[in-house]
Amino acid sequence: xxSTQTTSETNxxxxxxxxxxxxxxxxxxxxxxxxxSGIGGGxxxxxxxxxxxxxxxxxxxxxxxxxxxxxxxHSAIYQGLNARKPQEQKLSTNISTIPGGKxxxxxxxxxxNRSATDLYNFWHDxxxxxxxxxxxxxxxxxxxxxxxxxxxxxxxQTNEWNSELLEDQPxxxxxxxxxxxxxxxxxxxxxxxxxxxxRGTEVTLELDYYQNxxxxxxxQITGKAAEVQVMETLRRFKEIMEAHEVPTIEGQPTGKGxxxxxxx
Numbered sequence: 001x002x003s004t005q006t007t008s009e010t011n012x013x014x015x016x017x018x019x020x021x022x023x024x025x026x027x028x029x030x031x032x033x034x035x036x037s038g039i040g041g042g043x044x045x046x047x048x049x050x051x052x053x054x055x056x057x058x059x060x061x062x063x064x065x066x067x068x069x070x071x072x073x074h075s076a077i078y079q080g081l082n083a084r085k086p087q088e089q090k091l092s093t094n095i096s097t098i099p100g101g102k103x104x105x106x107x108x109x110x111x112x113n114r115s116a117t118d119l120y121n122f123w124h125d126x127x128x129x130x131x132x133x134x135x136x137x138x139x140x141x142x143x144x145x146x147x148x149x150x151x152x153x154x155x156x157q158t159n160e161w162n163s164e165l166l167e168d169q170p171x172x173x174x175x176x177x178x179x180x181x182x183x184x185x186x187x188x189x190x191x192x193x194x195x196x197x198x199r200g201t202e203v204t205l206e207l208d209y210y211q212n213x214x215x216x217x218x219x220q221i222t223g224k225a226a227e228v229q230v231m232e233t234l235r236r237f238k239e240i241m242e243a244h245e246v247p248t249i250e251g252q253p254t255g256k257g258x259x260x261x262x263x264x
Contacts, residue, residue, distance in 0.1 A: 103210040113200035116192040132236035
């Protein structure tokens with residue numbers, strides 16, 4: 001498993017990375033295929049990790065393979081068929097091991113064209129989390145520093161856990177710890193720092209995934225699946241905060257639309 005940790009801009013949709021990039025792959029699938037593989041595979045892999053058994057490890061391998069396909073844009077099957085004209089693209093590494101080999105830590109950064117105060121306030125309202133976190137369906141504030149989370153797994157099962165706020169530094173940092181089997185990591189933190197050149201705010205999200213021996217045996221590939229989840233969370237958060245709106249199906253016969261958020 002890689003122990004090098006770097007920071008880069010989220011790149012699931014094809015935006016450029018700004019961190020150290022240490023491996024090269026050939027892109028041979030379409031952007032839509034990458035998006036579906038990345039999000040679907042990442043969700044399946046995280047669910048496999050949460051199960052904490054050998055069966056879950058198998059699901060994690062399958063999901064992580066799809067997630068890797070989405071992140072790299074590379075299909076071994078397409079390569080074997082010599083399909084699509086490839087182009088060079090490098091894969092950034094933002095995964096490190098938790099001290100003692102207890103699991104993996106994923107860290108990604110994205111620049112959002114909003115003030116740190118705006119971003120902190122939105123993220124701090126924990127009940128807004130489902131708007132930008134994959135698989136999470138609802139979050140209920142249960143106390144000053146506690147909340148209850150409900151998510152839907154890729155197989156349609158409901159997964160619930162509780163979260164506890166650990167650090168809360170206005171406009172700067174929020175950290176938390178999870179009690180139970182979470183689909184969003186076992187611990188995490190998000191930090192907000194003014195970007196250079198008045199470009200907004202750098203938002204850095206770190207998630208820790210603790211693993212049992214069955215999961216550790218899967219190796220770094222599950223880390224890539226976890227990275228996809230972090231990337232998608234940041235992508236959605238950036239989209240909401242910069243567009244001042246969130247997706248909705250209200251009044252749209254096709255089931256897709258936008259709704260303005262007055263608080264933004």
